[in-house]
Amino acid sequence: KAGVTQTPRYLIKTRGQQVTLSCSPISGHRSVSWYQQTPGQGLQFLFEYFSETQRNKGNFPGRFSGRQFSNSRSEMNVSTLELGDSALYLCASSLAFAHEQFFGPGTRLTVL
């Protein structure tokens, strides 16, 4: 069974630009969550989608948004990029009522 895939793996943007990251969950998984990992803050929850609906949202500004499609694939968008948005963005998927999440390899975003 294929794991969680994320594209692109690496991205370099400049301040003020916007970026879209993509995540394909494990087949059959309907819950997709996004996390931001930085050296200072560890992994921080961004948002969770289930059946195309945002079910939960972390404490991030409105510049961070996401969506989920009918095939459970998800995208997250960051607008008006800031230097502090440089991080590893991780996507995780899980079965509807399972406890553990399965993570993708992440997208490394660098904002210059």
Add this chain to the structure above:
Amino acid sequence: DQQVKQNSPSLSVQEGRISILNCDYTNSMFDYFLWYKKYPAEGPTFLISISSIKDKNEDGRFTVFLNKSAKHLSLHIVPSQPGDSAVYFCAARYYGGSQGNLIFGKGTKLSVKP
């Protein structure tokens, strides 16, 4: 305010010995706890979990202990192997919360020396 704390940023252990990684939490509404392992350039990998109604869960070389009164959990790896060298994250989930929202600690880097 950190709700899940891993106070040791790093731990070094000799191969074959026991590794004990610790995690403290502040919120009594957490009902499920998980440990993840992360290698560089990879996403975290689920290791083992424990429900708040239990005090121990074992899976091969990995055992997680939960002390609810102390709001403390620990991961024991016995025996430790060089391949266990990675960053270990403790995570918690709110009671009644969706499984997609985990609160993570900042991780402990484990080095197992041959």
